[in-house]
Amino acid sequence: APQPADQAGVLTAPMVGTVHTKPEPDAPEFVKVGDTVEEGQTVLLIEAMKMFNPIKAPKAGRVVRILITSGEPVEFGEPLMIIQ
Numbered sequence: 029a030p031q032p033a034d035q036a037g038v039l040t041a042p043m044v045g046t047v048h049t050k051p052e053p054d055a056p057e058f059v060k061v062g063d064t065v066e067e068g069q070t071v072l073l074i075e076a077m078k079m080f081n082p083i084k085a086p087k088a089g090r091v092v093r094i095l096i097t098s099g100e101p102v103e104f105g106e107p108l109m110i111i112q
Contacts, residue, residue: 037112039086041102045076049098057098063091065111072109074102085111 041047049057049072059071070082071091093110096102 037087037089037092037110038107039071039083039109039111041074041104041106041108042083043074043076043081044104045074045081045102047096047098047100047102047108048073048075048080049094049096059091059094059109061091061094065089065091071111072096083108087111 049059051058051073058073059065059069065071065085065088067085067088069085071085072083073080074083075081089111091109092112095107095109102108
């Protein structure tokens with residue numbers, strides 16, 4: 029099976045930090061598998077140096093996989109989700 033980083037539509041981390049899938053702890057997730065997103069829509073946040081950086085969908089499509097868990101650290105270039 030192809031690795032997530034090799035699949036079309038993979039969204040990768042543009043920076044090192046901690047990923048957050050919700051805008052606030054009690055809020056709903058930005059997106060779920062199966063959701064349709066628009067280009068430029070915020071799909072998650074990466075916290076780096078106490079700043080919350082919105083990560084936006086690079087294209088319109090459907091979220092087919094979410095490869096991370098909220099609160100976990102991510103590295104630059106790490107696959108976060110697949111949007112097709």
